[in-house]
Amino acid sequence: MIGGRPLATRLVAEMPSFVRRVVASLVERVPGYAQLPAEELDGDIYRVTEHTLRAFAAVLASGELPSAEELRFLRESAARRAGEGVPIDVVLTAYHVGIQVVWEAMFDLEGSARAALLTGLLAGTVAASGPHVVLALHVPPHPDELRGWDVPRSHPVAFVTDHNGPVTPGDLLALAAQSCADAAKLLQDMHVDVSAKGRFDQVSTADLAVERYLRAALTTGAPGSAVVGEELGSEQARITWFVDPIDGTRNFVRGIPLSCVSVAAAVDGSLVAGCVLDPFRDELFTAAADVPFEVRSTGLTIKPGVSPRPVVLTDIPLPGSPYSGEMDLLGDLLAVADVRRVYSTALSLAWVAAGRADAAANLGVFPWDVAAGAVLVRSSGGEFHEIGANGFVAGRGEIVDWLRERLEGIVS
Known part of the structure; x- marks a missing residue:
């Protein structure tokens, strides 16, 4: 395998440095770039190079070799540039030099098997395996990179997908x-x-x-x-x-x-x-x-059944809570529901989404605690309600309204 997430992380972290290296190498090694004015090198050429390197970083992060489909896309992009009067061999060389410069900065490639593999991939003499990866760029229109792409272009976001449409x-x-x-x-x-x-x-x-x-x-x-x-x-x-x-x-x-x-x-x-x-x-x-x-x-799973009382997952009251009335709430809740204390809000919400519990409720939570679970519960047909600045109730059935009313009374 070539690449890997640590390399991709380094590439992203040092992106400005790598972009400057690539642009300098293009000026030195690719015919025509040395004649470009400085403002174009620092503008369009810099941005196009950065887009290309981010795509390369994403391929590294996936742990997969660049696919034949991806290389075909690069060649088609080069052909579009050639239609604008730029020699296609110049454009292809620019892409290849950019990738090669990054690899040379990370490894001693001379004479290595990795260098031979990369050279073969770029030349098309080695067949690449893995899922096809193309780049959908959500950026302001740029004739060199976006011609022919039917994608939104109002935000500077690039994303690697398995298709050439908008990111979903x-x-x-x-x-x-x-x-x-x-x-x-x-x-x-x-x-x-x-x-x-x-x-x-x-x-x-x-x-x-x-x-x-x-x-x-x-x-x-x-x-x-x-x-x-x-x-x-x-x-x-x-x-x-x-x-x-x-x-x-x-x-x-x-x-x-x-x-x-x-x-x-x-x-x-x-x-x-x-x-x-x-x-x-x-x-x-x-x-x-x-x-x-x-x-x-991959483990043992049991299809959720029914119980005589609703199952509620809650960690209320938490130590150090600024609210009063939580112990009274817990006592009343124990009279109408089976209560479990999990101490993992995200896991509790996932279990509610899966039907293993009827409701979950907590106070003193943060966005990272509940964001994923809220998506899961709503997608599975349940309700998710924010309570005050840092609480929530989620689930199905009458117990949700009961909890919502009681918690709103506490936080108010």
Whole structure:
């Protein structure tokens, strides 16, 4: 295999430096570029090079060799440029030089098998395997890169998809699900250190490692996107990811198998995709605006049945809560429902979506706790209601309205 996520992460992190190297190499090695005015090199050529390198980073992040279909797309793009009067051999050389410069900056390629493989792929003498990958660019119109593409062009977002149309919620879900699955592998045999985070909470080295990985994977797969994460800060963009690397840290650090990895995607402020991965049971809960709710599990699963009273998942009251009346609520709730305390909000919401519980409710939550679960519950036909600034009620049936009324009374 060539490439891999660490390389893609480095490429994205050092993107301006690599773009400058590629442009300088094009001026030196490709006929015609040396005659271009400086403002064009610093403008259109710089932007086109950056788009190409981000596409290359995304291919590296996927862990797959560039496919024959992708190489065909590059050649067709070059042909369009040739139709504008640019010699096609110049354009193809520019693409190839750009990729080669990046690889030379990362490895000592001279005489290596990797160099021979890359050269063969670029020359078309080696057949590439793997899924076909093309680039759908959501950028202001650029004649060199977007001619012939019927895609929205109002936002600076690039995304690697398995088609050449606009990026869909399903595309975002696929990236989130694969990123969660890959991130969960980091937890195997990891030595975990724990430190305090505030008076009642904890953070572990596993939380930090998984969030770093997810940030790199998601923003590499969707360049121009941003991450709102529990541990490493928040930024907003047209595509924003909500990341909880380990929801249920206090369970996780004690070895209690009630925690999960949670990722959601929002576009223009609206949640469109959610994924919750339970690494202990190897269960993946997914849904998107254009993808039905699904549970994939390799373990024992029981079809949810019925119970004489609704099952409610809640961690109320939490230690240090600023609200009064929570103990009274819990006492009244125990009289009308079977209550379970899970201490993982995202996992609780996933279980509600799967029909394993009738409702979930909590106070003192954050966007990364509930974003993915909200998508799952709504996609499965349930309700999700925000309560005040940091609470929610989700589920099905009369118990949802009962909980909603009681919690709204508490937070008000």
